[in-house]
Amino acid sequence: MADEKKDVSRRDFLKTAGVATGALVGGGVIGGLIGYNAKDGGNATKDGERSGGRADQSAGSPGGRMFFTNDHDFNVLSEATERIFPEDDLGPGAIKLGVPYFIDHQLAGAYGNNEKEYMQGPFYGGEVTQGYQSRLRRKEIFLQGIKKMEQEAKSRFDKDFTDLEGDQMDEIITAFQKDEVEMEGVTAGFFFRLLRSAVLEGAYSDPMYGGNVGMEGWKMKNFPGHQASYIDKIDSKEFVEIDPQSLGGHH
């Protein structure tokens, strides 16, 4: 039963993302979700639909998962990131920008494991002004938070999170933002703030981290990325548009 539902939601999710299933997504739903489409060779099309810009990286592509073991968890994360940073007339949203992969990769590494953070006990809740006080590492907070989002979808709407309408998803995300959901070892508000930051980090970090696919995040914002110098342009009274450059594209 549950499996059936999951399958339906998978299909619906793919439909919503406007991506056809096929050989391409053999490795999982997810290749499709970010528009990982070899056909257009990574170039932007006229109607603004873009591929992941990674056609030349078919081997060893960032479009695989290092952290999330469960497709549904990853799909919930993907939908939540898209609500936080949606596709619009300015350009792609979190999913097409590869943000879910960015977060997945970060959770598998130093960020998810809090390697540079002080994680000795004892642990106490503390005041908001005292910041991160959870005994949990970020990877544990994310996984719990995603599962709680799914639980909220079930209890509020009797549906999978990924089957909800946009405004229903927003209602749940807002409940996290306002700290109205119970979590263990961390507050919902804290998880929301981590998630929101991670979405912006994924949308605007150098594409070598797996997000900001095709530098589309930077293009929307008119940030030119890695440029050696502006000494000849900074006097300009006009706004200067510069083709962006990434560190990964600059060997």
Add this chain to the structure above:
Amino acid sequence: MAKTLDKVDVVTVGAGWTGGIVAAEAAKAGLKVVSIERGRERGTEDFLRVHDEYRYAFRYELMQDLSKETVTFRNRRDQRALPMRTMGSFLLGEGLGGSGTHWNGHTWRFLPYDFEIKTITEKKYGKDKLGPEYQLQDWGITYDELEPYFDKFEYTAGISGDDKNPFAGKRSNPYPTGPMKKTPILEKFEKATSDLGYSPFMLPSANLSEAYTNPDGQTINACMYCGFCERFGCEYGAKTSPEITVIPAARETGNYEVRFHSNVVEILHEGGKATGVRYINWMSGEEYIQPAEVVVLNSYVMNNAKLLMVSDIGERYDPETGRGTLGKNYCYQILPGATGFFDEQFNTFMGAGSLGMTIDDFNGDNFDHGDLDFIHGGSLSITQTGARPIATNPVPPDTPAWGAEFKKASIENYTRSLSIGAQGASMPHRDNYLTLDPTYKDAYGVPLLQLTYNFTDQDKALHKYISEKATEIIEKMGAKQSVGRAPITDYDIVPYQTTHNTGGTVMGADPANSVVNTWLQHWDMENLFVVGAGNFAHNGGYNPTGTVGALAYRAAEGIIKYSKEGGSLV
């Protein structure tokens, strides 16, 4: 069992700005100097691919590894202090160059008023201007006495500036290099502030306007305005940093060594004199004792205070009784300002850390405080530091924090908003102090430093007043919507504010209210020097590094003198 090494003339704890300055001066004078540095070797060659906002600005690549050591924090004494588990409000440095590697480069001289703040305030406004809980004190030294050392630091660093600040203290020399480029954004501020009757000038910058060779023979290159300064190292060697100036100057003497990956855990002392330091090389796990004739603490405000406390040197401050000097007068800075939203689009992504213009009309006692319920103020600047896309998402008030509306507004305003901000001065308060934490320990089993800090009524009044002035300026600049910073409430250690922590090891003319004398020589231990912004008796209305550099040059002179003659320098 700790291994005892051969004795040296001078050991410094840390190799950032103050350690580097002391090392260069002492080594040039023929003394054998060793710096014990917990971080790693690094330099310009490490920064060729530094334009990576995520790695450097968000994951704190160049900063202290908090898994080994942090501080604990609470707002008030009746709360439980808890560890600062992630970097936030301020960014602790580590590695060669320390915070001097990833600073912006604003290089100021504190005002003559700052050094005699208690005397001037009482004379002009009476003894009761602020309540008795504000522990205002003079620094024991005047601006004029410190002037030669300001000059020396500025000439080492090649500071670019224009000498047009009518409120600045008297200078013996002009800035060594001319000001940076005056960009259209800066011109807008210049026109608005001039029209309002203020006196704008170019912010004194350690991102140099031209290549410069300093008196030590070290060359600093010209800034390329690439927009990656604060939190980053400079790939051009164009942002003056210890590792391209004083550290190589010290190394070239043949009298200097930096020992990396080595964390000092104790200052050793016997019979009222320091005998050396004990440290752990965290790569080998070995423990060492480095004996020295002179021990110098150069490991930032926090760690300098902590090392004195864990080594049981001096009396710790007790806010109940007011007794003790070690840990008192911890100050920070407050950040009044305003943001304006414009129709026109600006090249906000271009810039340099210290590219800016400033007015000092609301700094120090440059304006009358007779009818105001605070003293001091702050330098008020526009800076064009290079807005980076993860961090810079300005939206007008009442915009949601996420979703479609947020996305649109943050993208639209990324290149259509400008901010001006003040470095608001911070006055010492009885309840803001540093001590040792009773519960939490670092990776070596040593207690963490505990910070108790909150904003005061003085801070709140100053913040409100200057935010209003900032709003008037941004309106005058033609913003279609101008928004002053919201009033401050409790200090929050989470969002980044400023790495301008001061106090705890304050300097002064009297051992009753200070930890070190005006040569930064410890009152109780004549061969121990403590150097840094911890020496500030309060925090002024500018970024601190210029004044820290001046104090470090003075301490270096004191250390050389002490090495020859011994005894107290006062």
